[in-house]
Amino acid sequence: MCYPFRHRIYTAATAGLSPVPAPSAQGPEAVRFVYRPALNPFATPTAGLTGPGATSTARVLALTALDVHGDDSLVVVPRPDAITLFGLAEDELLDDNTAGLFIPGNLDAALAYLETELAIREKGGVTEGRRLLLVADCTQEAERIAALLTHHPDAVFAVLLGHWTGDQATIDDEGLVEAPPAVASNFPSRLPAMSRMEARDRLLRFLAQQKDTQKPSTRRRSTSRRG
Template sequence: MLLLGLLLPAVAAIGYPMRRRIYAMAGASFISPLPPPAERKASFTYRPAIDPFAVPLLGLSGGGASATARVFTLIALEELGNTALVVIPRPDATVLFGLAEDDLLDETGANLFIPGNLDAALAYMETELAIRRNTGTTGAPRLLLVADGGTETDRIEELQGRHPEEFAAVLLGDWPGESASVDEDGLVQAPPALAAALPERLPAMSRTEARDRLNAAAQRHQHRPRRPRRRQPQPPSPQSPILSAQAPHSP
């Protein structure tokens, strides 16, 4: 009996850890496993920003073409700052923005030039771009033409071919090149290569709102030079050999 009393505590001590393991295993079998963590699905909501220079020559048609041209014009003026100069003939400015003949004359703004017609607009751009190339000008604002191409489509394409990185055009009317159709709700339909450079939907822009924003943008820049300054030839100094050869000899 004495020996049995000494052995029982030892057996109990040895069996305690085993009982704990048995209870732990039995309890775990009744516990439902944790649900797997929910997988997070990636959401791709990015759309390309509206860049007026994304397509070098962009033709627009459809019920939302005019609103799209307004949007491109205002983005260039409001968001691109001094890196862009918008050239829009006055007939197109009248149709798109409702400008009167004496509104926003060409000396008003720094980043906006409104010549009398498309021929004058193209003549200015041809001269300006040629001067930049001949003088090696760098960092000048890119030119954005917003107009109805009319009968000058060949002239516009030739100018773009000579200066592919220096100007872009948003063209209304019949355009033989790349063209996008925009409906009244702003939905864009275009060939795949062209659609990749444009958002799926463009915001609407009424003519009244666009005119107010155009006036505000022009006033913000009215104290700056209107157009890139051209390098003027300096008059020869009195010591110039040209003047010395032409100057009459004193008696």
């Protein structure tokens, strides 16, 4: 079930562009500019985000998980959050069976899936499997999410918008981060920005590229392995 993505999202924003030295006159390649955000959606169990730059940061973290960590992770984004983050329509990607992405109808369905999957792993003695990343507005289910994270460390992670009761990083409209030290250490000093239009375009291209390379397969649970 593990199908690597071949394209990176390192051109997600203009901040932090670093020029690659120009090749010699005989060199066939042109000068390229590459942006490499020091972001890892799995650096901490929970990334609570608030402030005017929070939604943009959530987009970048979700796409980083899909692209950079797509071999061994599953990103779960409830439909309302997929609409907010990526501009997807209500009926878009309903039949999508991409290995690294799951879009359930709402947050309750997303949590029910995660709870069921983790319970099956626990009952079956599964010690290795896809890392699960929830990207959602947690306002209605903060306590339920907290319980899930507590009971399944290193198996489920979360990027949370809305009213999170734990530590949060406040992202301003320039991408600057204000957060407690333990949280701030997981972020660069300035976070890249990404609009909903750009995020939608990149998401759809990633999914199309993966479908071009993946073999017919069943859903995600078969990726787990017994310890």
